[in-house]
Amino acid sequence: MKRNLLNITYLLLGAALITSCAERKQTTQFPDWAWTDFQRPEGVNPIISPDSTTRFYCPMRQDSVAWEASDTFNPAATIYDGKVVVLYRAEDNSAVGIGSRTSRLGYAYSDDGLRFTRMSVPAFYPADDSQKEQEWTGGCEDPRVAVTEDGLYVMLYTQWNRKQARLAVATSRDLQAWEKYGPAFAKAYDGRFYDEFSKSASIVTKLVDGKQVIARIDGKYWMYWGEKFVNVATSEDLVNWTPLLDETGEFLKVITPREGKFDSSLTECGPPAILTDKGILLFYNGKNADGAEGDTLYTANSYCAGQALFDAKDPTKLIDRLDKPFYIPESDFEKSGQYPAGTVFIEGLVFHNQQWYLYYGCADSRVAVAVYNPSGIRK
Numbered sequence: 001m002k003r004n005l006l007n008i009t010y011l012l013l014g015a016a017l018i019t020s021c022a023e024r025k026q027t028t029q030f031p032d033w034a035w036t037d038f039q040r041p042e043g044v045n046p047i048i049s050p051d052s053t054t055r056f057y058c059p060m061r062q063d064s065v066a067w068e069a070s071d072t073f074n075p076a077a078t079i080y081d082g083k084v085v086v087l088y089r090a091e092d093n094s095a096v097g098i099g100s101r102t103s104r105l106g107y108a109y110s111d112d113g114l115r116f117t118r119m120s121v122p123a124f125y126p127a128d129d130s131q132k133e134q135e136w137t138g139g140c141e142d143p144r145v146a147v148t149e150d151g152l153y154v155m156l157y158t159q160w161n162r163k164q165a166r167l168a169v170a171t172s173r174d175l176q177a178w179e180k181y182g183p184a185f186a187k188a189y190d191g192r193f194y195d196e197f198s199k200s201a202s203i204v205t206k207l208v209d210g211k212q213v214i215a216r217i218d219g220k221y222w223m224y225w226g227e228k229f230v231n232v233a234t235s236e237d238l239v240n241w242t243p244l245l246d247e248t249g250e251f252l253k254v255i256t257p258r259e260g261k262f263d264s265s266l267t268e269c270g271p272p273a274i275l276t277d278k279g280i281l282l283f284y285n286g287k288n289a290d291g292a293e294g295d296t297l298y299t300a301n302s303y304c305a306g307q308a309l310f311d312a313k314d315p316t317k318l319i320d321r322l323d324k325p326f327y328i329p330e331s332d333f334e335k336s337g338q339y340p341a342g343t344v345f346i347e348g349l350v351f352h353n354q355q356w357y358l359y360y361g362c363a364d365s366r367v368a369v370a371v372y373n374p375s376g377i378r379k
Contacts, residue, residue: 033278033309033319036326038358038370044114046333047359048072048088048106048367056121059128060102060136061094067104067122069093071338073361076105076143077271077348078153079212080175084113084352086359087123087143087155087175088367098338098364102126103139103160107176113350113357114369123176124157131180134159134166141165144347145175146203146272149213154238156184156201156223167198167225169239184225184233184241193243200268201225201233202282204315206275212351214238215275222315224282227268230255230308232316244316254316255284255308262297262304262325264289270305271349271358279319280310283358285345286325299335302342304328305360327370329363337365344368 030036052069068090075088086108091101104125108116124143126135138160145155153175159168159182169181184201185193204222206215214221220234223241231251233241244252255267263286270283286306288294298304304325311317329335329342340363348359356372 030322030324030326031320033276033281034307034322034326035281035356035372035374036307036322038327038356038372040331040368040370041114045331045368046362046366047114047116047369048075048086048108048118050090050365051118052093054118054120058102058125060126060132065092065094065102067092067102067125068106070101071365072106072367073338073364074142074345075348075359075361075367076145076155076157077350077357077359078145078147078175079350079352080109080153083109083111084350084357085109085175086116086348086367087145089141089143089361090122099138099160099162101139102137103141105140105143105157113352113355113371124155124170124178129180131159131168131182134161134164134168134182136161138162142200142347144201144203144269144271146205146214147212148238149208149211152238154203154214156203156225158199159183164195165197165199166194167201169241171239181239184239185243187240188242197227198225200227202269202271202273202284203238204275204280205272207351210351210354212272212274212349214272217313217315224254224269224273224284224315226251226253228257228266229253230267230269230282230284252316254310254318255282255321257286257289259289259293260295261323262286262288262295263306264294265301267306270346273310274349275312278309279312280315282308282310283346283349284308298325298328299342302329303339303345305344305346327358327360331362331368333366334362334368337363339364 104122107123141158265287305327345361
């Protein structure tokens with residue numbers, strides 16, 4: 001009798017465990033519009049780490065500096081001449097603390113999107129040029145890059161002069177010789193938003209014959225932008241951008257933080273958005289708040305990756321949004337460094353060899369990659 005009761009108990013416990021696992025699995029299922037099966041390739045990450053041996057002559061400091069000695073993180077990514085190019089944020093060792101050093105953008109390229117060769121000098125940096133008032137001495141941070149069908153690369157990046165962060169524009173034909181245009185919103189509304197805090201822009205792109213290029217919607221270029229919230233802006237020329245406003249005359253917010261969710265503290269734009277058959281897919285970075293305001297399943301103040309879907313004809317219309325992140329800090333180097341709470345800060349997304357490669361910053365210290373195969377067939 002005892003044995004029978006024990007067997008029944010085990011069966012009940014097993015059934016409960018199976019039910020619990022099924023419920024847990026159900027809560028992590030994602031809608032069919034989302035791209036969620038990004039995998040960390042084995043034995044590859046981090047793909048870029050700090051290097052104290054590379055130096056270049058800095059026109060701002062008028063001295064030779066170890067420009068990527070401290071941290072390498074938050075990368076843009078694109079395709080040039082058949083290769084994946086990553087433009088990553090690199091910090092020197094001129095000070096201590098996030099945002100206290102000078103940031104420049106390094107250049108790395110790869111045939112397979114996984115193993116990279118790095119240039120020894122930065123491709124983009126604060127120089128003695130027309131933008132030095134906005135870029136000295138904090139530098140150039142957190143780039144995103146997209147390309148037009150005729151091969152013009154457009155970079156949105158943050159100018160940081162240690163007083164105000166400004167979203168700025170630069171263009172190039174080869175990702176090495178750049179023309180800086182200054183703040184993206186400088187001319188909008190007679191310069192009203194010139195001194196407004198702004199950063200993190202995701203231009204809307206599309207696939208054309210296997211190439212990811214900048215898209216037009218209703219005759220305009222569109223981008224999502226913002227750190228605390230996701231805002232929207234349009235442009236006729238990819239240089240001068242006009243932020244959309246709400247009925248009160250303030251920046252239109254299309255995504256805001258949600259209490260109790262992984263993005264309860266902020267919702268910061270990620271890599272270029274992409275037009276799909278379901279709508280516009282936006283990747284973004286969600287920061288989890290402390291305590292009851294955040295999602296207790298994730299570390300307080302950690303950055304995880306989310307996705308949202310917007311209407312393809314009306315980019316301001318939110319259709320759906322993931323309640324759970326599709327990508328979270330897991331590896332040791334994603335939870336140590338400048339930001340030990342954990343960070344997978346996504347900024348680069350490219351289509352290469354019939355797969356999507358997602359590049360991200362790890363704890364504000366290193367660069368890593370994850371790969372999504374839309375066919376579901378592992379290579």
